[in-house]
Amino acid sequence: MGLKMDQKLDHGLGCPDCGTIYLNIPKHVTGDTPITCTxxxxxxxxWGDLEQCFNRQGGQYGVFEMHDGLIIRKG
Incomplete structure (x- = not known):
């Protein structure tokens, strides 16, 4: 039986002000690095909290991709 992942990200990664899911991630990021909306x-x-949120929602299973802070759904 395969793992079913949602095809949409929850609000944990989207900006509550503008609704964008586009993270400003510095080049040398650590778990404590503050992340802002691009x-x-x-x-x-x-970064540690946001990365965990991303992984819980399918990032680690290939449902979503992150490129330069922009999160997109595969397929």
Whole structure:
């Protein structure tokens, strides 16, 4: 039996101000690095927390991809 993953990300990764899911991720990121929205600059959380959220929602299973902070659904 395969693992069923949602095809949409929850609000944990989207910006509550502008709705964008586009993270400003510095080049030398650590788990404690503050991450902001690329579009409006709002603080979204630490990289460690956001990475866990991304992985829980299918990032680690290949449902979503992240390229330069932009999260997109595969397929």
């Amino acid at each position: 579009t409006c600059g709002r603080f979204l959380g630490s």
